[in-house]
Amino acid sequence: MAGAVVKGHVMSVRWGILALLTEGPMYGARIRSEFEQRTGGTWPLNVGQVYTTLARLERDGLVEGQEADDEGRIGYRITREGRRQVELWWTSPVPREDSPRSELVIKLALAVTVPGVDVQQIVQNQRSASLSHLQDLTRLKRGTQASPAGNDSGSDLAWSLVLDHLIFTAEAELRWLDHVEGRLQREAARSGRRPQHDHQAHDHQARDHETETVVR
Amino acid sequence: MARHAEADIPVLILEKLSRIHGSGELTVHALRRINLAVRAGELIAVMGPSGSGKSTLLNLAGALDKPTSGRVLIEGEDVTSMRPAALAAVRRRKVGFVFQDFNLVPSLTAAENVSLPLELDGWSPRRTRQPVAEALDAVGLSGQVGDRYPSELSGGQQQRIAIARSLVGPRRLVLADEPTGALDTETGDQIMAVLRERCDAGAAGLLVTHEPRHAGWADRVIFLRDGAVIDSAESAAVDERLMRSIG
Numbered sequence: 001m002a003g004a005v006v007k008g009h010v011m012s013v014r015w016g017i018l019a020l021l022t023e024g025p026m027y028g029a030r031i032r033s034e035f036e037q038r039t040g041g042t043w044p045l046n047v048g049q050v051y052t053t054l055a056r057l058e059r060d061g062l063v064e065g066q067e068a069d070d071e072g073r074i075g076y077r078i079t080r081e082g083r084r085q086v087e088l089w090w091t092s093p094v095p096r097e098d099s100p101r102s103e104l105v106i107k108l109a110l111a112v113t114v115p116g117v118d119v120q121q122i123v124q125n126q127r128s129a130s131l132s133h134l135q136d137l138t139r140l141k142r143g144t145q146a147s148p149a150g151n152d153s154g155s156d157l158a159w160s161l162v163l164d165h166l167i168f169t170a171e172a173e174l175r176w177l178d179h180v181e182g183r184l185q186r187e188a189a190r191s192g193r194r195p196q197h198d199h200q201a202h203d204h205q206a207r208d209h210e211t212e213t214v215v216r
Numbered sequence: 217m218a219r220h221a222e223a224d225i226p227v228l229i230l231e232k233l234s235r236i237h238g239s240g241e242l243t244v245h246a247l248r249r250i251n252l253a254v255r256a257g258e259l260i261a262v263m264g265p266s267g268s269g270k271s272t273l274l275n276l277a278g279a280l281d282k283p284t285s286g287r288v289l290i291e292g293e294d295v296t297s298m299r300p301a302a303l304a305a306v307r308r309r310k311v312g313f314v315f316q317d318f319n320l321v322p323s324l325t326a327a328e329n330v331s332l333p334l335e336l337d338g339w340s341p342r343r344t345r346q347p348v349a350e351a352l353d354a355v356g357l358s359g360q361v362g363d364r365y366p367s368e369l370s371g372g373q374q375q376r377i378a379i380a381r382s383l384v385g386p387r388r389l390v391l392a393d394e395p396t397g398a399l400d401t402e403t404g405d406q407i408m409a410v411l412r413e414r415c416d417a418g419a420a421g422l423l424v425t426h427e428p429r430h431a432g433w434a435d436r437v438i439f440l441r442d443g444a445v446i447d448s449a450e451s452a453a454v455d456e457r458l459m460r461s462i463g
Contacts (some may be wrong), residue, residue, distance in 0.1 A: 056394050104313035124439065124446060124447050125447075127439070127447075127449075128439070128447045128448070128449040129449070130428075131263075131428060131431060131432070131437050132449045132450060132451060134428055134429070134432040135430070135431075135432050135433075135434065135435075135437070135449065135450070135451035136451050137432065138432035139451055142412070145409070167429065167432070170428070170432075171428050171429045174428035175428065180266075182265075183264070197243070
């Protein structure tokens with residue numbers, strides 16, 4: 001699972017770098033800054049990662065290193081086969097992979113089968129955390145909308161689209177959590193159990209609270 | 217985010233608010249001892265499954281319904297013990313509602329709809345002119361739109377009119393019940409942006425929604441279940457660079 005996520009990330013860096021090189025030869029440092037800028041800085045790359053990827057691309061015959069310049073920097077150029085591969089990449093759908101959130105799926109799948117786990121609490125904890133995350137994303141999006149489009153509007157658009165993706169993902173997770181909760185309630189109703197907060201417990205709490213307030 | 221100068225005085229306070237419907241075996245605890253404060257500059261979202269008490273909460277906050285116990289304070293005034301006439305005056309002067317289906321008066325123009333609460337409160341049409349123009353301007357509508365009838369406007373424009381009406385003149389409290397429900401995603405986002413702006417400019421907003429996407433615009437989200445607050449979510453003041461490193 002984690003392996004699939006790492007693999008997905010490695011592949012997207014590989015394709016990203018290759019796609020950038022279709023615009024012309026670049027040094028490693030430039031590739032890194034272009035990649036980060038165009039994806040809104042959401043997936044920072046380290047220099048080592050860039051050079052490791054370039055070495056693999058060179059090994060596979062998709063890029064070739066040029067002569068080092070006076071400062072010892074090596075520029076990379078895409079090969080004909082590299083261009084062909086990028087063309088294929090643009091025209092093929094990205095394979096579906098396990099998302100990092102599948103830990104949540106596993107957690108809930110186990111929670112409904114392992115006895116004694118408060119599934120509703122798990123759902124609510126996650127919902128609350130995911131909503132905070134969604135609030136943060138919405139605030140960032142407001143920030144991008146408020147800032148006037150400058151010379152950099154291309155990368156602003158890219159960042160805004162990346163943010164939209166994160167917002168949609170968070171939204172989908174929250175909807176799924178609502179669905180899980182609804183299913184749990186229906187299942188509980190069918191089997192005659194009461195998963196909901198016990199009304200009497202609420203009343204007890206309320207009364208305790210009241211006593212406390214009066215005492216104070 | 218601009219905060220109102222009176223940000224520390226809550227515009228709306230709900231204090232140990234309970235509402236029970238029916239009696240005996242048919243008793244329904246619609247709300248159980250809810251405490252909530254909404255300050256100027258704040259937008260608070262209420263979420264929860266149907267029947268969790270969201271609408272009851274909004275009706276009590278807007279003095280449309282009376283609590284079984286507890287108090288509702290609007291701009292410091294306890295409205296729970298008010299007589300109907302005084303209550304109606306509070307609703308005209310201090311509270312604005314925004315509903316899913318806009319609730320505009322079809323036979324009045326957009327500007328007339330916005331000026332309605334002021335005129336009902338005895339303002340002369342002449343005196344309403346400026347606050348109405350300001351309210352329309354604040355929701356991004358001005359010029360000829362004010363002279364059009366609701367049927368001549370898009371859903372998004374109608375909801376902007378409803379928001380303008382809810383906050384026209386001295387009103388600072390806006391209560392919104394699924395205000396984006398009848399709109400497409402893009403227009404819904406625009407309406408949320410307008411609501412957010414109005415709150416940033418000093419209004420206090422309470423929003424009932426089942427859409428996580430729209431709750432994302434709130435400063436705080438509270439979750440209701442069986443009439444009680446079970447949890448809340450708040451946007452953490454995270455560093456933008458940190459946010460940019462997610463994923």
